[in-house]
Every structure is written in C-alpha cells, then in structure tokens.
Amino acid sequence: MIGFRWILLFLCIFGNPLVHAKKGAPYEKYGSSKSAIYACNLYISSVGIFCEPSTDYYATYACICQNDNARATFAGCLNVKNQITKDVVDDINKMGATYNLSCTVQDYKDSLQNYTKYAKLPSEIENYNISVPVNVPIKLNDSTTALYFRAYDQFLGNYDNSLYYGLALTEYFALVFVLAIIANWSKVLFPKIVGKFTGPISNTYRKYISLPAFIRRKKTQEQVFFKVFDFLVPSRLESLILFGFLALTIAVSGANIKYIENDPVFATKGQAIARYIADRTGITATLNMPLLILFAGRNNFLQWLTRWDFATFICYHRWVARVIFLLVVVHASCFTHLYLLRGYYAAEMKETFLVWGTIATVAGGIIMVQGMLFLRRAWYEIFLLVHIIMAALFIGGAWIHVEELGYVWIVYSVVAVWCFDRAVRVGRLFWFGFPKSEVILLADETLKVIVPKPKYWKSVPGGHAFIHFLRPSCFWQSHPFTFTDSKVRGDNIVLYCKVKGGVTHGLYQYLSTHPGKTTKIRVALEGPYGEATPAKSYDTANFVAGGNGIPGIYSEVVDLARRSRENSKQHLKLTWIVREYKSLYWFYEELIALKDTKIETTIYVTKPNLFNCIEEFNYRLPIITNEPRSSDAEINEIKDEERKELGLEFKTTDIKYNEEKKHFGSSDDESEDQADLQIRVVNQIKAELSHIQFKEGRPDMEELVKQEVEESNGSVAFVTCGHPVMVDDLRYSVVQNLDNPDGKRLDFFEQLQVWA
Ligand SMILES: Cc1cc2nc3c(=O)[nH]c(=O)nc-3n(C[C@H](O)[C@H](O)[C@H](O)COP(=O)(O)OP(=O)(O)OC[C@H]3O[C@@H](n4cnc5c(N)ncnc54)[C@H](O)[C@@H]3O)c2cc1C
Ligand SMILES: NC(=O)c1ccc[n+]([C@@H]2O[C@H](COP(=O)([O-])OP(=O)(O)OC[C@H]3O[C@@H](n4cnc5c(N)ncnc54)[C@H](OP(=O)(O)O)[C@@H]3O)[C@@H](O)[C@H]2O)c1
Ligand SMILES: *[C@@H]1O[C@H](CO)[C@@H](O)[C@H](O)[C@H]1NC(C)=O
Ligand SMILES: *[C@@H]1O[C@H](CO)[C@@H](O)[C@H](O)[C@H]1NC(C)=O
Numbered sequence: 001m002i003g004f005r006w007i008l009l010f011l012c013i014f015g016n017p018l019v020h021a022k023k024g025a026p027y028e029k030y031g032s033s034k035s036a037i038y039a040c041n042l043y044i045s046s047v048g049i050f051c052e053p054s055t056d057y058y059a060t061y062a063c064i065c066q067n068d069n070a071r072a073t074f075a076g077c078l079n080v081k082n083q084i085t086k087d088v089v090d091d092i093n094k095m096g097a098t099y100n101l102s103c104t105v106q107d108y109k110d111s112l113q114n115y116t117k118y119a120k121l122p123s124e125i126e127n128y129n130i131s132v133p134v135n136v137p138i139k140l141n142d143s144t145t146a147l148y149f150r151a152y153d154q155f156l157g158n159y160d161n162s163l164y165y166g167l168a169l170t171e172y173f174a175l176v177f178v179l180a181i182i183a184n185w186s187k188v189l190f191p192k193i194v195g196k197f198t199g200p201i202s203n204t205y206r207k208y209i210s211l212p213a214f215i216r217r218k219k220t221q222e223q224v225f226f227k228v229f230d231f232l233v234p235s236r237l238e239s240l241i242l243f244g245f246l247a248l249t250i251a252v253s254g255a256n257i258k259y260i261e262n263d264p265v266f267a268t269k270g271q272a273i274a275r276y277i278a279d280r281t282g283i284t285a286t287l288n289m290p291l292l293i294l295f296a297g298r299n300n301f302l303q304w305l306t307r308w309d310f311a312t313f314i315c316y317h318r319w320v321a322r323v324i325f326l327l328v329v330v331h332a333s334c335f336t337h338l339y340l341l342r343g344y345y346a347a348e349m350k351e352t353f354l355v356w357g358t359i360a361t362v363a364g365g366i367i368m369v370q371g372m373l374f375l376r377r378a379w380y381e382i383f384l385l386v387h388i389i390m391a392a393l394f395i396g397g398a399w400i401h402v403e404e405l406g407y408v409w410i411v412y413s414v415v416a417v418w419c420f421d422r423a424v425r426v427g428r429l430f431w432f433g434f435p436k437s438e439v440i441l442l443a444d445e446t447l448k449v450i451v452p453k454p455k456y457w458k459s460v461p462g463g464h465a466f467i468h469f470l471r472p473s474c475f476w477q478s479h480p481f482t483f484t485d486s487k488v489r490g491d492n493i494v495l496y497c498k499v500k501g502g503v504t505h506g507l508y509q510y511l512s513t514h515p516g517k518t519t520k521i522r523v524a525l526e527g528p529y530g531e532a533t534p535a536k537s538y539d540t541a542n543f544v545a546g547g548n549g550i551p552g553i554y555s556e557v558v559d560l561a562r563r564s565r566e567n568s569k570q571h572l573k574l575t576w577i578v579r580e581y582k583s584l585y586w587f588y589e590e591l592i593a594l595k596d597t598k599i600e601t602t603i604y605v606t607k608p609n610l611f612n613c614i615e616e617f618n619y620r621l622p623i624i625t626n627e628p629r630s631s632d633a634e635i636n637e638i639k640d641e642e643r644k645e646l647g648l649e650f651k652t653t654d655i656k657y658n659e660e661k662k663h664f665g666s667s668d669d670e671s672e673d674q675a676d677l678q679i680r681v682v683n684q685i686k687a688e689l690s691h692i693q694f695k696e697g698r699p700d701m702e703e704l705v706k707q708e709v710e711e712s713n714g715s716v717a718f719v720t721c722g723h724p725v726m727v728d729d730l731r732y733s734v735v736q737n738l739d740n741p742d743g744k745r746l747d748f749f750e751q752l753q754v755w756a
C-alpha cells in the first residue's frame with residue numbers, strides 16, 4: 001500500500017505520464033481540439049446566432065450539433081485549420097453534457113458541403129440583426145478565423161505549456177538528485193575508484209565547486225547582518241544548484257509567452273501578457289509544492305537516495321518556498337491588475353476560490369517573515385507552531401483555490417506527502433515505545449539521558465533521534481540529539497544534551513532541585529535518523545568533534561573500529577576539542593572504553609585553567625543504582641566495583657574533600673588546597689585515560705589537516721561535528737589541502753546539521 005503510494009507520488013513529481021492520462025486525472029489538456037472549439041465559438045458568436053439565446057451553458061454546444069446552420073458554420077470555421085476531426089466532434093458532444101449529443105465527423109463533413117453551397121455574409125442577409133437567430137450558414141472571413149485560432153492556441157496552449165514548464169522545474173531537481181545519487185553512492189559502493197580521482201580536473205572541481213562554503217568559511221556558521229537579519233549561506237554547490245533553479249524559474253516564467261497582434265480575446269497587449277504570466281506563474285507555483293513539502297519532511301526518501309542530510313533539504317526547502325511565494329505574488333498581482341482594469345475586482349474577490357487564494361498568499365507572506373533565522377533561533381517552538389499553522393493555511397487555501405481549475409490532484413499529492421511523513425513519525429514513536437529514562441545533570445552543562453531501547457530497534461552509528469520529554473511543560477516538543485550505545489548497559493542508548501535555553505534549561509532547573517541531580521523521566525523517541533559517513537573506505541579516518549558534538553562522532557568511530565579490526569592498514573583517529581576538564585566527566589565511561597580499541601585519541605582542552613564543578617569529578621563514572629547520589633563515599637564504593645568491571649587495574653587515590661572546600665579562593669589556605677586538588681584531578685584523569693593523548697590549547701585546523709595528510713599512507717577522510725566555526729574551519733582547511741603534493745585523496749564529511 002505504502003509502496004504504491006510512493007510510486008504514484010513519484011510519478012506526480014517526476015513523470016509526465018499523468019498529464020497525458022486523461023482517465024482519473026482531473027486536469028484535461030486543452031490541446032488543439034478545445035482551442036479550435038473555443039476559437040470558432042468566440043468568432044461565430046461575434047457575427048451572429050442560430051438558436052434562441054439561452055442561459056444554459058450547455059445549450060451553446062447543443063445548438064452547434066443540433067442546428068443545421070450552426071453546424072455548417074462551425075464546420076466552415078473548423079475546416080480552415082483542418083479541424084473536422086474525431087477529437088473535436090467528440091469534445092463538442094461532451095461539452096453539451098446534459099444534451100446527450102451524438103453528432104459524428106460525417107455530420108460535420110456533410111454540413112461543410114452546405115456551408116460552401118449556402119453560406120452568406122451578414123451583409124447579404126435580409127434584415128440581419130446580430131441578436132436574432134438566422135436560418136442560413138454565415139460566411140466567415142478565413143484570415144479572421146486563423147487569427148482566432150492563433151489567439152486561442154496562445155491563451156489555452158499556455159495552460160498546457162505551463163504544466164510542462166512546471167514539471168521542468170521539478171525535473172531539474174530530479175536531475176540534480178540523480179547526479180547526487182551517483183556522486184554520493186559511488187563513495188560508498190566504489191571507494192577504490194573514487195579514491196583514484198585526485199587529478200587536476202577532479203581536484204579543481206572539488207576545490208572550487210563541490211566542497212567549499214559559498215565564500216571563504218561560513219557554511220554552518222551564520223552570516224551576521226545586524227543580528228535580526230542574520231542568515232545562513234548555502235554551500236557553493238548548493239548555491240549553484242539554487243542559482244540554476246532560479247534561472248530556470250525565470251526562464252520558464254516568460255518562455256513562449258507572446259502577444260498575437262490584434263488578439264481578439266484580450267482588449268490590449270498588456271492585458272494579454274498579464275493574463276499569460278498570471279496563468280503561468282500560478283501553475284508553476286502549484287507544481288513546485290509537492291517538492292516543497294517533501295523537502296521539509298523528516299522521512300523524505302530523497303535523503304536516503306541522495307545521502308544528503310535533513311539540513312541540506314531544509315536549505316532547498318527554504319529556497320523553493322521563496323520561489324513559490326514570488327510566483328504566487330506575481331500571479332496575484334497580474335490578476336488584481338486585470339480585475340481592476342475591467343472593473344470587477346470587488347465582485348470577483350467575493351468568490352470563494354479567490355478568498356482562499358488570498359488567505360494562502362497572506363499565509364505565505366507571513367511564513368517569509370516568521371521563518372527568519374533570528375526568530376528560529378530565539379523562539380524555535382513558536383516559530384515551528386506558527387510555521388505549521390501557516391503552511392496548513394497555505395496548502396488548504398491552494399486546495400480550494402484550484403479545486404475547480406483542474407490542479408487539485410497536485411494538492412492531493414502535497415497533502416499525501418505531508419500526511420505520510422506525519423504518519424511515519426507517529427509510527428516511529430510507537431515502534432520505540434515510551435520508556436522511563438534516567439536523566440542526569442553532569443558537570444553543570446550536560447544532561448545525560450539513558451534510554452532503554454527495544455531489542456528490535458537498531459541504533460545507527462552517527463545517527464540521531466528526536467526526543468520528547470514527557471513532562472507537562474514540554475511533552476510536545478521534539479529535539480534532535482545524536483546518541484551512542486551505552487557502554488555499561490546493553491540495550492540502552494545514551495543522549496548527551498548540552499544545556500541551552502529551552503527544554504534543556506527547564507530540565508536543568510528541574511534536576512538542580514533533585515538530590516544527586518538525577519531523576520527518571522518518561523520519554524518518547526523518534527528515530528533513528530541520519531547515517532554513518534563512508535569513512536570506512538579511507539586509509540585514515542579522522543573524526544574531529546567539538547564539545548557536545550562528540551556522541552555521534554564517537555559512535556561512528558567505535559563502530560568502524562569494531563568492524564575494521566582485521567584491517568590493520570586503516571588508521572582511525574579521534575580528536576575531541578573541549579573547553580574544560582570537567583567536560584570529560586560526562587563522557588568518561590566512553591573515553592575509558594576506548595582503551596582496547598585501535599582508535600588513536602587526542603583530546604584538546606582549550607581552557608585548561610578553568611576548574612568549575614571540580615567536585616563533580618566523583619560522578620565521572622556511571623551511576624548504576626537508581627538511588628540519588630547522596631554521599632560521595634557511597635559513590636566511590638560503587639565506582640571501585642565498576643572500575644574493575646571496566647578494566648582499570650590501578651587503585652585510585654580517593655579524592656576526599658568536604659563541602660566547604662567547594663567555594664574556592666576565599667583564603668590563601670583554601671586556594672592552595674584547591675590548586676592541589678586541581679592538579680590531582682587532572683593527574684588522575686590522565687592516569688585513568690592513559691590511552692588518550694592530552695593537549696592543552698586550541699588546535700589550528702590548518703595544521704591538523706596538514707599533519708594528518710602527511711602522516712597518512714593514503715586517502716584521508718575527515719568527519720566532523722561540533723561548534724559551527726570549528727566545522728567551517730576544518731572544511732576550509734581540507735579544501736586548501738586537496739591538492740597536496742603527495743596526491744592523497746582527501747574528503748570531508750560534515751555531521752553537524754544546522755537548520756535553526
Ligand atoms: C541532527 C542534530 C543532532 C544534534 N545532536 C546534539 C547532541 O548530541 N548534543 C547536543 O547537545 N545537541 C545536539 N543538537 C543540538 C540540539 O538539538 C539543540 O541544542 C536543542 O534542540 C536545544 O534545545 P533547547 O530547547 O534547550 O534550545 P533553545 O535554547 O530553545 O535553542 C537553542 C538553539 O537550538 C535550536 N533548536 C531548538 N530546538 C530545536 C529543534 N527542535 N530542532 C533543531 N534545532 C533546535 C534553536 O534554533 C537555537 O539555535 C543536535 C542538533 C541537530 C540538528
Ligand atoms: N548533528 C548535529 O547537528 C549536532 C550534534 C551534536 C551536537 N550539536 C551541537 O553542536 C554544538 C557543539 O558545540 P559546543 O557548544 O558543545 O561547543 P563549544 O563548547 O562552544 O566548543 C567546543 C570546543 O571547540 C573549540 N573550538 C571552537 N571553535 C574552534 C575552532 N574554530 N577551531 C578549533 N577549536 C574550536 C572551543 O575552543 P574555545 O574554548 O577556544 O572556544 C571549545 O573548546 C552544540 O551546540 C550542540 O548542540 C549538533
Ligand atoms: C439524456 O440521457 C439521459 C439518460 O439516457 C436522460 O435521462 C436525459 O433525459 C437525456 N437528456 C436529454 C436532454 O435528452
Ligand atoms: C443541407 O441543406 C439542406 C437544404 O437546406 C438540408 O435539407 C440538409 O439537411 C442540410 N444537410 C446537412 C447535413 O445539414
């Protein structure tokens with residue numbers, strides 16, 4: 001069932017076939033046949049009538065089929081462009097809907113004989129009066145007929161063309177995706193071949209197009225612009241892709257739009273062009289909507305196909321949204337202009353479809369403002385709520401607006417995409433269950449969340465999940481966090497959440513009041529999302545994490561180490577940059593577990609002289625009991641047992657201190673004790689983590705890359721997550737070193753995702 005829906009959706013998005021399929025597809029192409037009928041109808045009604053005027057819309061077509069003179073005149077008109085065809089005759093019969101018309105091509109051909117025999121010019125008809133039915137065929141001017149044909153081919157043909165142009169925009173993205181699939185999957189499937197691409201052409205391409213930030217460094221870091229107008233700049237490749245999209249949109253909005261001299265359908269050239277552009281932009285905007293919504297979903301199959309992450313798709317989502325909004329504004333402005341000119345603006349605006357079109361446009365405008373980076377950062381949850389409501393209004397408005405125009409099937413697919421994502425999200429939540437999880441506040445900066453997971457739920461190295469803390473104040477919020485498998489308890493995953501200003505701060509305050517700063521909270525977890533990088537096929541894989549970026553990086557490198565145990569040639573390196581020694585506490589058990597692996601770990605402590613929370617050192621090893629961390633002695637006892645379990649052979653010199661000593665520096669005596677304590681703590685850390693190299697100070701990314709390239713005996717992959725500036729610096733340095741003298745293949749994989 002689901003498979004079928006995806007196939008249908010895929011066809012809507014990428015294939016033209018639905019356009020040709022008349023059955024089941026509410027949009028019917030006008031084609032040359034309807035164009036001919038409308039053209040003849042308008043021309044003939046401007047010279048005379050054959051049946052008594054009627055208010056019934058279908059009567060017009062009944063008259064053509066049923067009245068000999070009307071049919072003859074129509075045949076004369078159609079014949080000018082050889083349009084006495086089965087298509088046209090069937091269409092006329094159909095357009096007479098309630099009259100059960102059954103004229104045949106032969107009938108029209110017979111009538112044509114009468115037209116040539118009996119038709120008269122209006123001037124030749126006695127007592128000719130344009131609003132009184134005549135009883136002879138009316139002779140038409142062939143060059144005027146041809147003009148009407150041309151006018152309608154342009155006017156109605158524009159609807160058909162617009163559909164193709166709209167699909168061309170989607171197909172542009174389809175082409176981009178195909179190239180991305182080839183480029184990104186080949187790194188996974190044919191690493192040997194990809195590794196050979198180190199020549200000048202591939203290096204130039206990678207150096208100037210596929211790898212760098214748009215200008216210099218800023219990709220994950222925002223471009224500052226008076227704070228309120230801060231914005232994210234897409235990478236250079238993303239920018240090029242978007243530039244192509246923009247250029248194509250502009251081209252497509254004007255393509256094949258031309259004025260037919262003396263056009264009888266429109267009063268002026270301006271009106272004709274305005275109408276063509278209005279129709280064009282409205283249709284292309286609608287056709288872009290399925291992709292717009294698909295890009296925004298967490299369960300977007302394109303993420304899996306292209307190996308692009310959610311943040312990349314959100315970047316495209318933003319730009320496609322902007323383009324759609326611009327198209328909608330042009331569409332609305334052109335129609336407003338036409339309605340005002342003809343003086344029926346007020347009347348038209350009362351029509352339901354226009355009321356909803358207006359609502360959708362306004363909702364779109366609100367989104368353009370409320371989606372700004374500044375607002376996303378400052379009030380993410382409010383941003384999200386308003387965004388969802390406005391997006392629903394936009395889609396709902398579009399639905400009603402196009403319902404009778406034949407485009408509603410596009411909106412159906414938009415709704416299907418959105419509902420599908422939501423359904424999968426709910427499914428994932430229930431699939432995981434709602435376990436009670438232990439939440440511990442560590443080092444005053446990080447929440448450690450230990451979540452029991454069901455056996456069938458496989459965690460993904462480098463993956464992340466969205467967590468709901470089921471407390472009354474925040475259960476509706478879902479926040480993304482990377483996870484690692486627990487080192488101590490199997491079938492548990494651990495999330496490390498840096499305390500920031502929203503939910504995490506709420507939990508921080510909540511836990512601060514708890515004895516031992518730990519408690520159990522029921523959570524809901526949606527995942528896993530994301531995937532590991534192709535680092536496994538490089539001779540050296542460097543994993544660089546900053547601060548709380550470590551969990552995903554860690555789980556990936558550990559997974560690699562386990563799987564490449566036999567591959568003695570591969571070097572695995574882990575670099576972790578943290579501010580203070582206390583940051584090690586919350587990741588201590590994982591650091592200890594690195595002991596028996598082939599991973600060469602280096603930790604940089606950038607502010608080694610900061611010693612907040614030193615007293616929490618005793619909490620560096622896991623608390624297995626659910627009892628609160630009431631007394632230090634008790635904890636140290638537990639620790640000793642665990643220490644053995646974890647394979648720490650040496651006996652620790654217990655660090656004993658009492659409560660009063662927590663406040664440093666009040667007297668010389670105390671500060672001396674404090675300094676003593678600090679040295680002892682650092683020494684003990686270094687002793688317990690003797691398999692890790694410690695460095696103090698901030699690493700220079702340029703040097704780090706240069707050194708790694710030198711040391712490697714082949715290709716090098718850098719995988720990183722951490723502070724945006726750090727990630728951008730590393731990307732920049734990798735780009736600068738692509739054409740290293742030894743011709744080693746370098747790759748950069750970013751696991752940091754910034755969408756807010
Ligand atoms: C894929 C991914 C993995 C992540 N993994 C980790 C991790 O392992 N450890 C860690 O400490 N942090 C991680 N983060 C960051 C983490 O999601 C945010 O710090 C957290 O959502 C902030 O919650 P808050 O309500 O306390 O933040 P606020 O103080 O309200 O906001 C802080 C910042 O986080 C952004 N933010 C808030 N809510 C969301 C949300 N639902 N989705 C995306 N961004 C949001 C805001 O725009 C703002 O820039 C990850 C982010 C992403 C995108
Ligand atoms: N997939 C994801 O998207 C994902 C996953 C996990 C975490 N995160 C988010 O990523 C962020 C992690 O950062 P954090 O806040 O924990 O980090 P942080 O504390 O701000 O920084 C960590 C360390 O990185 C150093 N550093 C910063 N810029 C550097 C540079 N250009 N070169 C070298 N070192 C640099 C800092 O040194 P100084 O002390 O000298 O500044 C500091 O020691 C968090 O906001 C977290 O929420 C995202
Ligand atoms: C058309 O046919 C239907 C059913 O065959 C009949 O009910 C209806 O009255 C007919 N309409 C006309 C205008 O003859
Ligand atoms: C052609 O005209 C003649 C004479 O008016 C009429 O009897 C005949 O039915 C017409 N034929 C057609 C096909 O309209």
Ligand SMILES: *[C@@H]1O[C@H](CO)[C@@H](O)[C@H](O)[C@H]1NC(C)=O
Nearest residue numbers: 053127128129130131132133
């Ligand atoms: C044409 O016919 C209409 C309606 O039958 C009548 O009102 C009008 O006066 C006529 N015009 C001329 C010029 O006879």
Ligand SMILES: *[C@@H]1O[C@H](CO)[C@@H](O)[C@H](O)[C@H]1NC(C)=O
Nearest residue numbers: 121140141142143144145147
């Ligand atoms: C047909 O119309 C054109 C312009 O509208 C005119 O120049 C031409 O003379 C007309 N032809 C006939 C046969 O009346």
